[in-house]
Amino acid sequence: MLGTEKIRYSFLVILLQRWSSALTDESITNALIARLRTTSALDDHDVQAVQSLPVVVKHYQPGQAIVRDGDRPAECCLISKGFCVRSKMTSNGRRQILSIYIPGDIPDLQSLHLNVLDHDLITLTECTLGFISHVFLREITRRRPNVAEIFWRDTLIDAAMFRDWIVNVGQRPAPSRLAHIVVELRERLKVIGQVQGAWFEMPLTQEQIGEAMGITPVHANRIVKQLRDDNVLEFHRGSVRVIDEQKLLELADFDGLYLHQRPSL
Amino acid sequence: MLGTEKIRYSFLVILLQRWSSALTDESITNALIARLRTTSALDDHDVQAVQSLPVVVKHYQPGQAIVRDGDRPAECCLISKGFCVRSKMTSNGRRQILSIYIPGDIPDLQSLHLNVLDHDLITLTECTLGFISHVFLREITRRRPNVAEIFWRDTLIDAAMFRDWIVNVGQRPAPSRLAHIVVELRERLKVIGQVQGAWFEMPLTQEQIGEAMGITPVHANRIVKQLRDDNVLEFHRGSVRVIDEQKLLELADFDGLYLHQRPSL
């Protein structure tokens, strides 16, 4: 689904289907502020400064590339609605998913100080994205060191998630890998109020689940089936239901410390 | 070698064997400046500011923990001499090495804004480390936004290396993984002038090589043997010699872009 063919096609779709509004969209920066509050302490001045950032809103279809390996973006993108993944290809055509992004995340904040992108950023679902120019971000971080530190911290949490992802892919057996990814996603969705009861969204195809775990789609299918047959999880239409919380946590070997979800951590 | 037993023993060794000098050590900050110059553009004021940072120098034995999972460090450490690894354990006692650090690196710069450490930092060889208090680092980054951005950028490069490490562990067959790690290390050592001819230092035991690749020590041994038998690499006393550059690069699937070794990248 994320193959080259499809992406070439998607490029036309971008031109045809995405429409944009160049207004400062308060509801979008509010999502950002909510997100930053969970990980850092913001004062009123910081909030005002962030809210005053000019945002360009764009809508994307599922499976579109937002930015690509080798790009030199001039803006950062804030997810207001929808899910994205960051991924990287090897020369023999295998794709590795590096992280999953949810509303409130700024997946490419790093491009502010790293000029060339070393990976792809792709939408999983329909997305509403807010783009903020590097010019304004640099200006705000120069003028308000506190905001700079909050953004810096955000990229550091990103890095902490990568470290955890390495351990997951490198050391755990496949069923644990899947459980771990599921629990991590759920913890992050909880913070933005997107978990209702035992259900939450995880809009990955089994092929993408495989790409996240570092295994083939066929084997990913077997692992998903195994967790379903063992009454641990239920997958349905891009959503997940936790059936056996106990077993899930045992498998996942999850310690949420690395998410640094409280400012003091 | 990195087991709990050994580390408990090492703790005594720290008390007995490390001696410290609380002077501002110019030769140490010079290593840092050399390192930062390769990735970022520094002006004279930045250099002066960095050189004026008070540094506490300490010496470590091989296999000692510098900081541990769960610590809340109050200082960052700069490697002046020697090699370190960052690693993380799973609950079933398996260790994953996340990155290898060489002279000029600041492996835990992230602790400046992430209070709780989510991994271990361990010396591989005898090390000379310079410790810089968070207080001074915060002060310099507040006073000089340019220095803040350079340090920020440094942590972003760290994150880029993690991303690449995920791909390596997740997608490549074991011989390629090893080749990739070897080439990455060599490229970084080149920049600090630590590659003489075909030889360079890679002071990992085969067990640690396995921990870096996400495989067992026994299998790591077979992979090392395979690359030796295929006349690609020669390992001897913690050093590596490249025999067949061509084959090595083919295996490694290495694109150094993610190291961002030039300020414009």
Next chain:
DNA sequence: CGCGGCCTTGAGTCACATCAAGAGACGTGG
């Protein structure tokens, strides 16, 4: 109705893990 994504399942193979045993290097103490 037919097509294209996506999911599912089986059979055979291969990469890597596990278990087990031994050999070389090195430091330490007798």
Next chain:
DNA sequence: CCACGTCTCTTGATGTGACTCAAGGCCGCG
């Protein structure tokens, strides 16, 4: 100077998790 213990490296036999190839089924959509 030798004996011993501890790391580290090495190798074989055997088991298993994951890959590959292949085929078929489900479902939404034009």
